Amino acid sequence: MAVLLIAEMSGSDLAADATAKALTAAKAMGGDVHILVAGEGCAGAAEAAAKLDGAARVLCADARAFAHSLAEPIADLVVSLAGAYEHIVAPATVQGKNVCPRIAALLDVMVITDISEVKGPDTFVRPIYAGNAFQEVTSADAKKVVTVRTSTFEVAGAQAAAPVEAVAAPADTGLSSWVEDTVAASDRPELTSAKVIVSGGRAIGSKENFAIIEKVADKLGAAIGASRAAVDSGYAPNDWQVGQTGKVVAPDLYIAIGISGAIQHLAGMKDSKVIVAINKDEEAPIFQVADYGLVADLFDAVPELEEKLG
Amino acid sequence: MKVLVPVKRVIDYNVKVRVKADGSGVDLANVKMSMNPFDEIAVEEAIRLREAGHATEIVAVSIGVRQAQETLRTALAMGADRAILIEAAATVETDIEPLAVAKLLAKVVADEAPGLVLMGKQAIDNDMNATGQMLSALLGWAQATYASKLEIEDGAAVVTREVDGGLQTIRVKTPAVVTVDLRLNEPRYASLPNIMKAKKKPLDVKTPADYGVDVSPRLSIRTVTEPPVRQAGVKVGSVDELVEKLRNEAGVI
Ligand SMILES: Cc1cc2nc3c(=O)[nH]c(=O)nc-3n(C[C@H](O)[C@H](O)[C@H](O)COP(=O)(O)OP(=O)(O)OC[C@H]3O[C@@H](n4cnc5c(N)ncnc54)[C@H](O)[C@@H]3O)c2cc1C
């Protein structure tokens, strides 16, 4: 049987990076992969999805009810299509995490969230306890509803476009309605696909001070991250949070500045290839995972770093 | 309106987790257990709703071992009015899966008819992030996950959600399930007098059989392993040395 991959959407556009990473996991589950693109005015997104390597077919559900990726209409749509599939997969993004458990419950199966490895069609590895342990689980359910930790899968490549077909939307029950999005526009790379991330913690001290992090990030073409303490204190927006309950990232280079290295933060970044820590406390736990540690006051070291990056 | 708050007893978030040598799970013997941090935020929000005149009664529910009573007493000490324990596991090693928890909670909802279920977005032990969405599906209700702001209207709740790109605000018809995120509020500590008072608040004990729910797991855990330990690297003496190493040794800039 086939695999249905729910595409990640950014408005009416395809969020290609997350979708293409989840596609790599979906391909490992066995069977043809069909990608479901649900949105309003999403024909372009469907065409983009059709060119991801490994997509056998794209199902395009174009309706107003799908415009903001609300869980209830998308779950009803997926359930209406589920008969033909053994696996239903989505990236473990907020959209995927929001809708997949709902789909699973409607199908009376247990959801398998945030997998980091596909061991077989019914067996998966997933982190627990903030990534301090990994469990390998086998599902006894007839259908597997799975979300995929994107930081551990490669992006699927490109192919000649697969066929796109329209699918009908079930009637919208209208349980939820969208009010507004507050999204800060930025030209920076996205946290979850960036090669370099510069992250600031509580020690940055204010929203204004985050400018010193931004300057370093600009020099490196990096995305900006933050600890929970920095977000809670209002220095950084919520979508910058890295960690157990924020974003999980694995860039080539992660620079943690004024971050102590609590397990909940490490959970989101310890798979980075190279970790740099700048902290004035030489005992800070972040140094236990850092490849390069600099014990220094960030207000001296970070401007100097920016300057020396040329 | 009545508010139902499911609270889970989990390993305390400060405890260093150790995987058992036989790979069967995580060592939970003699470790400190606490209320799941997100559930504290849910209890706090329920209390604030009562203080604002929206909630009339707060019922806390926990599913698991008998000791989960302690977690319920904490919820009662914070301000919940009464509690229900569904004793579904004989040992702490048995974690009841979100699907089974959601089925039990759906039965409790049928009995109690709350206007809102407020729960954590995620349990920090199994990191499933699923139960609220599952419960909402089983009830055929609206769901609003990852709430960082909640306003009650007539017949609806307006919820600001923490999403990947920033914030999204939605309006959900009530009754609804709302799962809470870190920044919704800062939970209060229970005062000593309230801890004493909580001992006298009603706590019902039930079993899954009372609700006719089968809690046997759908997922079998084959092994639990520790992730590879990351070796600490070197300390550099200066920014110059750092830049040099990143450029020439690591080749990442
Ligand atoms: C349920 C739950 C979920 C959580 N989820 C997350 C999550 O997803 N992500 C996350 O990050 N956290 C999360 N946390 C919070 C986590 O436990 C820590 O509290 C948080 O990561 C600490 O942030 P911090 O390192 O910025 O602050 P602190 O721990 O206060 O560390 C600040 C660091 O800055 C250093 N410092 C101070 N001044 C300077 C200076 N001038 N120059 C250089 N260094 C300086 C200090 O030595 C210290 O090490 C969660 C907690 C809970 C309970």
Ligand SMILES: Nc1ncnc2c1ncn2[C@@H]1O[C@H](COP(=O)(O)O)[C@@H](O)[C@H]1O
């Ligand atoms: N055994 C349980 N007892 C009570 N509430 C639970 C239980 N398991 C999960 N929950 C609730 O569901 C939320 C999400 O848990 P999970 O889906 O396991 O990550 C928790 O924050 C609790 O509010």
